[in-house]
Amino acid sequence: MDPIIRMEKITKAYRGVPAIKDVDFELHKGEVHALLGENGAGKSTLTKMMAGVVEPTSGKMFHHGKETVFTNPNEALEAGIAMVFQETSLVPSMTVAQNLYLGSESFLNRLRGTFISAQQFLQSLNFSVDPTALVATLGAAKRQMVEIARAVHHKAEVIIFDEPTATLTPEEKRHFFALIERLKKSGVSIIFISHALEEALQISDRITILRDGELVASDKTENFTRDTVIAAMVGRTLSGELYRDRGESGVRKAGKKVLSVQDISMGAMVRNNSFSVFAGQITGVFGLIGSGRTETFKIISGIYKRDFLRGGTVVLNEKPTRYYVPREAVNDGIVYVTEDRKSEGFFETMSIAENIYAGLIAAGHDKAWYISKNEMSDVAAAWSKKLNIKAINDNARVVELSGGNQQKVVIGKGLVQEPKLVIFDEPTRGVDVGAIAEIHQIINGLADQGLAVVVISSYLPEIMNLSDRILVCRQGRIVEEFSPAEATEEKIMYAAVH
């Protein structure tokens, strides 16, 4: 029998840089196929090609043995291939029921009928989501459930889950795995992207491992062990660095207390949050999506335009502060490196030099009222060298760079402001593996220089590798603190979830 999806020597390049190189892939009916790999290995890109989100640069794709190219997600959906995205694609201002039936509403649409059928459908999946609730009011996990329910509702023959369990609690995970079993029994094929190995080994029938866009291994699950999977995923010393164990010796001692936060609150996102940050070390903050980790540090950096529900105190270098615009925070030495560099990090139509120079002239301690092209190119050249920013030419616009280089530009724009406290929010999101190690080196270097550094991340190996102290954030507050010696992935995850 033909496989449902077969890919032959498929390649996808973004502006000449391959994200997927000559990969062969097969998906058979009724199998659960786990797709493993590190950040930036190309897992999402590969599945996006199956779902018609991106088109392959070269190579062939066969659907039921027939050569096909999906040019948009709708074509793929009609062919029975649905994808549940990492970043949710729901409409926040609509109810759960409306989102479930989005695009498949009947011409005359009775709201009550929709609610009832949505209720029955959600119950059949064992999802405790209120169909009349607005999606905007739901937490990350429930949104994920709605996403999953929608894919199931489309009666898809292939469902692609991109990191489905990252935001689920263990209880919800069990329901989710049971659902996958049931879908499998009814003949649905499932592709499951993850970097949680145990889950993959537990529920999949087949495992495919990618590294740096290339296929490393693909075989039945019973032929893998945890160790062989890790070896295939990591496969070289660079990533060995990422997972290295840190003994007591590698931990930096806390310096002066730089930031002390007492009882800050904002709506339901941040609740009576208290913690301190010290100079000369890296404070890792771990939390799931929606745990308030980003929000807490955005309050401290003065980024929110309107938060009327301010409470508590922030003390920076023994001086009580409350920033109402980022400019004040920047002038006092706080730099926040955003998790979303495209929408609030860099200036996309401008060159690397203009981006880095933006940091310099934005800071209040640059007193000149005019700008100087020479100063701009000098500063840019110095920081490009220091951070090893690579571009085809000096005039390259930042959007044309790779994720890693973009992130380095954003970091350079912040560091040029000579901060005392640097907050990195998901510093390696969407960054290629090679650049991850470099960015970690930059972050370590800052702490070694005596700066106070905060690293917010939902990627455990990153937190374990970088932090000298680990804070865990849940439901809007820091709930636990670990030293690197006592921390294990299980302990941290447990604290973040319960």
Add this chain to the structure above:
Amino acid sequence: MSFIKNLNQESIVLAITVVMFALASLLLPGFFSANNLVAIVRSVSVLGILALGMAMIIIGRGIDLSMVAIMAMSVACYLQMLNSGMGEGSALVLALAGVLAIGLINGVLVAYADVPAIFVTLASSSFVFGFVRSQLINTDAVPVPSGHWVEILGGMRFMSIPVEVFLFAGLALATFLFLRYSKWGRYVYYAGDNPEAARNSGMPVRPMMVLRYVISALIAFIAGILTASSLHSINTRIVNSNLLYDIVLITVIGGIGLSGGKGGVRNVLFGAALIGIMLNAMTIIDIPLLYQNLIKAGILLGAIIVDGILNPRDEQTAQQGDI
């Protein structure tokens, strides 16, 4: 599509301008004469001055639809106060205070209340027109008092070139220096490219935004004074004319992207040159006003479409971060 992207909008506009100028000079009698050339430059001076203000706003990712209303109504008020016997000083101060107030309100609503600029300025435009016309003046047109400096200004010539040409040149130079070489001028570009990133880096994005609307209101007042000086009166009906579209036309066709962060004074000059030559040529050929408007509307629509193709702002332009 790639060959379009490799072409620069500036060079296209410049080429069209040169071709149009050459054709008009060869084919139209009286076009290439000193008097007519001066007339062209003079006619685009006021438009160009307004376009400078509009350009500054658009580069910072905004739009000011109240410029024409501010221009006509502030000057009408000023002249009305003079005509009713008020002293020169107090009339000017009151008029300027009104202009500043409208600019401030526009800016504060856009910057701090996060209301889209297009609605704020559309509303303030109607409000200014309605309030002034109904409460403060009782005729459509307000004449300049005889012997007043505004009237004298309109007759001033240097080397037989009217004074507004010099004013346009001076303002263009000042705007150029501000946008190109001052730190605050660069902030406009950064804020236009990505307001959130600019704010997070510590730039005073919102105060800058207010400042830009105040400057554009002041520029509108200057343009109003020049209009009154050449016509010896100000007609408030101009608010309901196509003038506003001509201003947007000049800025957009010159290559200042409506999505912000791009372009400069040079683009305004190119746009003004092209539109000036085109309007003058159409008048010499004697194309009826209705058809002139039709042609201008077509060009504006075309320019906006080209702008959308050249400066796209969608997900496809930046997929890099997500591998």
